[in-house]
Amino acid sequence: MRVLLVEDNKLLAQGVVMSLAKEGVQVDHLASYKQAQAALNNEDFSAIILDLGLPDGNGEDLLKQWRRNGVSLPIIVLTANTDFDTKLACLDIGADDYLSKPFDVRELVARLRAIIRRQHGLDNNLFSFGALEIDFTRCEVHFRGELVSLSRREYQVLVEFAQSAGRVLTRNQLEQLTYGWDEVGSNSIEVHIHHLRKKMTTELIKTVRGIGYILAQTS
Amino acid sequence: MRVLLVEDNKLLAQGVVMSLAKEGVQVDHLASYKQAQAALNNEDFSAIILDLGLPDGNGEDLLKQWRRNGVSLPIIVLTANTDFDTKLACLDIGADDYLSKPFDVRELVARLRAIIRRQHGLDNNLFSFGALEIDFTRCEVHFRGELVSLSRREYQVLVEFAQSAGRVLTRNQLEQLTYGWDEVGSNSIEVHIHHLRKKMTTELIKTVRGIGYILAQTS
DNA sequence: TTTAAACCTTAAGTAAACCTTAAGATTATT
DNA sequence: AATAATCTTAAGGTTTACTTAAGGTTTAAA
Secondary structure (H helix, E strand, O other), X not given: OEEEEEOOOHHHHHHHHHHHHHOOOEEEEEOOHHHHHHHHXXXXXXXXXXXXXXXXXXXXXXXXXXXXXXXXXXXXXEEOOOOHHHHXXXXXXXXXXXXXXXXXXXXXXXXXXXXXXXXXXXXOOEEEEOOEEEEOOOOEEEEOOEEEOOOHHHHHHHHHHHHOOOOOEEHXXXXXXXXXOOOOOOOXXXXXXXXXXXXXXXXHEEEEOOOEEEEOOOO | OEXXXXXXXXXXXXXXXXXXXXXXXXXXXXXXXXXXXXXXXXXXXXXXXXXXXXXXXXXXXXXXXXXXXXXXOOEEEEEOOOOHHHHHHHHHOOOOEEEEOOOOHHHHHHHHHHHHHXXXXXXXXEEXXXXXXXXXXXXXXXXXXXXEOOOHHHHHHHHHHHHOOOOOEEHHHHHHHHHOOOOOOOOHHHHHHHHHHHHOOHHHEEEEOOOEEEEOOOO
């Protein structure tokens, strides 16, 4: 897990970095909005802690802009303001949570974890094996980072492999799993596997001659 | 949005159904726990309003059981009891909120909204994803900064996408969420999607062939 | 209350993607 | 080299989704 901390108070930042390090969280600390924007464009983060009171711009506008641009990461906002209206305003423009300074670093850590957990609870429907990734909630498949467009049957077959957790599947099992009892009198499974290999790589699905197929580690 | 109301007082139920209908919420009203259990197994809901005092069983046990079985929907509980202990007990066994009779229907509606929003991690009334923005309090939709005029059904369908948090929705789910049990024997969802795409852009809603549709990032 | 406008549901036609076949080619095994 | 298993290809035929338009219903305005 990797968090982006945007904060110009070095002492405070240091405290956060250390506290989160103890939790096994990698924190990248930047002290300006400009740097933050650049980092967000080029790096992957799990969450952002954003101080709204930095001198080099308007933090609220930045937050709004991120949300408009589809940044969906959890964002916790830090401000000097303590009143309820400010809090509401923050949530309105897209923050996930809010802390007013001064705050106990342990509280920040707790909230961060809660938010990431919430986020995780929603999308732990990911399968990942070698270079293959399947997002079950979106029915999307990525291979070596690239989105692969699969037909319904191809997707079904691949999902069966993913769910078989490294076991060999016979052609018969595959047929049953994807067709149910609607028997299929042909080699269509073979054809779908052929297409899957073509769209990704031949090595993705290994043939176990005389028995069936198995999903293979890819890189 | 589709809510399951479990309540044996017909007059009260009618009031709730009508009030929520004005808010664009589809309410399915059932008058027994048995029916509710069955409905929950077979249908998709966004939330449940549960009267604990029905004659055909123990509402608290039912609630507990649902939670044990992994039902994570927001549930608002209605009871005749007014004391604080009862309220705490309800929350303990898995309710998200509590109302004691008699209550103002408007309050129920407000709490329902708040809870559903919270559930979706939107602690604000704005949804923003790519170039699409929805203001739930005003029922307004903006695309690329421009106000888009949508009909009631178009708006409902779009809101379901917004609240599905990046998941694929099957045509069936969309139908259930916007029509409830008033089965619709046609392709009207397809038509509404067609209109939404026409008013904004084709890319807004991606079709996942053989499965359903998903809201896509737009710019 | 009447009238007009907007809207929703249908249904049917069209186009595209997809699935199953089957047959020939290739590869592994004996 | 012979045989069996698997791969590859391409062509119907089928399913799925898109589009359009008409009729009926609701909503709003006069």
